[in-house]
Amino acid sequence: MFVIYNLVLVKNRFLLFFVVFTAMTNAQSFRNYSNEFLNIGVDAAALGMSKAVVATTNNVNSTYWNPAGLVGIEDYQGSLMHASYFAGIANYNHAAFAMPINKESALGISVIRFGVDDILNTTELIDNDGNIDFNRISLFSAADYAFNVSYARNLIFKDVKFGVNAKVVRRIIGDFASSWGFGFDAGIQFERNNWHFGLMVRDITTTFNTWAINETEFDKIKNAIPGQNQELPETTELTKPKIQLGVAKEWRIGRFFNLLSEVNLNVRFEQTNDIFSSELGSIDPAIGFQLDYDRLVYLRLGVGNFQYQTEFDNSKNLTLQPNFGLGFNYRGIQVDYALTNIGSVGNALFSNIFSITFDYSFFRR
Template sequence: MRHSFTFFLILVSVTLSAQTTRKYSNEFLNIGVDAAAFGMGNAVTALSNDVNSGYWNPAGLVNINDWEVSGMHASYFANIANYDYLAVAKPLDNESAIGFSVIRFGVDDILNTTQLIDDQGNINYDRISLFSTADYAFTFSYARQLKIPGFSYGVNAKVIRRIIGDFANSWGFGLDAGIQLERNNWKFGFMARDITTTFNAWSIDEEEYATVQNAVEGQNQELPENTEITLPKLQLGIAKSMTIRYDFDVKAELDLNMRFAETNDIISTSAFSISPAFGFEVGYINLVYLRGGVNNFQNIETLEGAPNDPDFEGEFQGDERIGFQPSFGVGFKYRGIQVDYAFTDIGDQSAALYSNVFSLKVSLDSFR
């Protein structure tokens, strides 16, 4: 019962925008999975080669040798929101593999105070109720090795479920496709997300939604459109792997993430925007790992010169800077069990909200 209904109003205004095609939609699917990937700044489009490839690039699933299971938990916004992930994958034969994953991003125990005051103006705390808002994604993945050595492709089918208490809910569907190519310790990856423009069909309880309108006086909150469209996104990655003195394995990757919309990304036009990401990993005897990365480069405009005098009638001075999201992580692997940790800023390097991300991966081939 620690969350206020104010936070819910923010979620309603962001999630149920009265637009059919939006720059930012289903954004919980862009957060990422796996602490190892977070530690590398999410720059793993070319390197991903395990059960988590179902998210990063399904083409990488062809590299697994047996059943693999992965799970992750992270808390966001000072533990207000919880982000959880579970995935499983297995090879079908020497050339193909399948996978399945579930993602949940949710805020629970939100206080609904719309009924706090009755029609006579009396306050009754017994009229306060609790609800949750949660986003779910269920992904089915298939990957296959092509006849060309080191060349594979993969596809995802996504079912999306979004719930905002009793106020609104939606079902959505989308497709992803990816390829990977490996040549002489160089790896290349290409991932196309929402290639068919993922949609969400919303169902809104007008009676419940009316309580939100009545709770915020002086604002006309119209019902949103019933269909929400997510535009495609492209990711291109190039990576290099090498071994130093037999004991140290070094991997580094550079990614370019593209949206077909004008955003605050460091490279932005009216037609598209691009943000780079870079990550590296140093492993010692395939036992311990150290990772670092940076991504989410954004053009940020700040307002400076805000006076303390409330009667000030001057103009604020704008200032632009480049924000980015740094991260680092560590990992430990023993007999098919891998535990990873990442420490990352969820926004940019100037924000105070850092997140601790933990994940666990188990490969059953080491136990057979």
């Protein structure tokens, strides 16, 4: 029985070790996958279009997709979204608020939380004398937070909009480690004759994260893999800039129907498995469609995340991620649904995502 308990203890210590180190290793340089929770996306309407909204986003959720779009709001707006991933193990939440300052500018704020809660901490299950005490098991959370403040305004020409985000990133892994980060995003939108163009640069100045590690707690798990990783991980992360380019077109179909289509190019300055990739960078396209009936009911389709997946025989197959969405807008309240996932390929499970957006301008009529 004692051998079984020891196996359980080693397993849980390994899991704790994995949670901590996946968040903090390979720092002191540009990270390819730092702050990845900020790439998931918000708003079921946008996710249903495979995130192809950089050129057309024009409501409170522009605080995430392209802050330039905030100029399109006319009154107070709010937005809420919740999603569960990995069979409910991880929870992803987003809340945002935006308001016009005047006819030329707008302000927005938002918060994102992505977390895994109630993780078992078994580092003290067995004391120094070999006694097992289940009362010594505790729970902890590994959670990532992002706080955004956005500002947008029209430039000299009324068809050109500019916006900027200032973001603070807070990451907490129980009592083991925590970090603070800070960075900026900037975006531009241009509209002419039902054509829309957008440019979004994320982490434009790079996003800087600094970790504080609790050495006492670290000592309890560093031997999860005997003889490996005995030193504290580095404590600094710098996230590379990323660029999103978008072009969209609107069509009027008959008296009541409207069709919106948009193509985005997501550019990263690294070699990846994206469909277009080189040593200089990679490009992952995304295509989205939205058909609406008199701005009341919406049907959305999208495809993105084009990746080359290496098989066991070293051959490569092109994979992609389809997305589907529905929306309903009535009396200033818009409810949206998307069937999507967080951007994984292969056998990743799709999630049902819901969001709601409030527009106070309706109630002033």
